[in-house]
Amino acid sequence: MAIPLLDCCHIAGRDITADALLTQRALAAYIVGRAAHYHFTVRGNQPTLAGDIALHFERRGAPDFVDQPAVGHGRIETRRIWCSTALNDYLDFPHVGQLFLIERETIIKKTGQCRRETALGVTSRSPEQASPERLLALNRGHWGIESLHYIIDWNYDEDRIRTGHGPQNVTRLRCFAVGVLKSFRKPDQSLAHMMRKLVSRSRTVLDYLRLTANSLGRAQPA
Numbered sequence: 001m002a003i004p005l006l007d008c009c010h011i012a013g014r015d016i017t018a019d020a021l022l023t024q025r026a027l028a029a030y031i032v033g034r035a036a037h038y039h040f041t042v043r044g045n046q047p048t049l050a051g052d053i054a055l056h057f058e059r060r061g062a063p064d065f066v067d068q069p070a071v072g073h074g075r076i077e078t079r080r081i082w083c084s085t086a087l088n089d090y091l092d093f094p095h096v097g098q099l100f101l102i103e104r105e106t107i108i109k110k111t112g113q114c115r116r117e118t119a120l121g122v123t124s125r126s127p128e129q130a131s132p133e134r135l136l137a138l139n140r141g142h143w144g145i146e147s148l149h150y151i152i153d154w155n156y157d158e159d160r161i162r163t164g165h166g167p168q169n170v171t172r173l174r175c176f177a178v179g180v181l182k183s184f185r186k187p188d189q190s191l192a193h194m195m196r197k198l199v200s201r202s203r204t205v206l207d208y209l210r211l212t213a214n215s216l217g218r219a220q221p222a
C-alpha cells in the first residue's frame with residue numbers, strides 16, 4: 001500500500017522515513033526513482049541486512065554525534081549515532097548512501113534506573129547530503145510520529161476498528177483527544193494514567209474541553 005499512497009504525493013527532494021515493516025527493496029528503489037531519499041529502520045524482517053549492520057558496528061568507537069540530553073516526563077534521554085559507508089558496495093539493498101546505529105540512553109530520574117536501546121538503519125543519503133546530526137534529527141522526527149500511533153494503539157485499541165470510514169474518523173477523534181491531554185499533562189504524568197483517571201472522573205473531560213464555567217475561569221451566563 002505504500003507505493004500507491006506515495007504516488008499521490010509530491011516527494012521529490014524529501015526524506016521518506018519508515019519503520020522496519022516498510023524496509024523493502026522495492027520501496028527503496030521506488031523512492032529514489034522519484035528523486036527522494038529513504039531513511040529506514042532495519043530489524044528482523046531483513047535478517048541478513050540487520051545482521052551485517054549489527055556486526056559492522058559491534059566494535060564501534062566514539063559516536064559521530066551526541067544529541068543534547070532531553071529532560072521530560074521524569075526521564076533524561078540521550079541519543080548517540082554512529083554512521084558508516086564501509087558496507088555501501090556490500091549490502092544487498094538498493095541505493096545505500098550510509099548505514100547507521102542509534103543508541104538511546106534513558107535515565108528514570110526518580111529511581112536512577114538506566115536503560116539502553118539500539119536501532120539500526122540505512123539511508124540513501126550520502127554523508128555529503130546528510131550529516132550524523134541530520135540523520136539523528138530525521139530519526140527523532142519519525143519516532144515523534146510513531147509515538148502518537150503507539151499511544152492510540154495501546155490505550156484505545158485502535159486496530160479493532162476496520163470497516164468503512166470508521167478507522168479514519170475515529171483516528172481523528174483520538175488524535176484530538178491525545179492533543180488535549182498533552183496540553184494538560186504535568187511533567188511526571190503519563191497519558192495512560194490520565195486516561196485511567198478520566199474513566200471515573202468524566203466531569204474533568206468537560207473541564208479539559210473548556211465546556212464548564214470553572215474551566216473558563218469565570219462564571220458563565222445562565
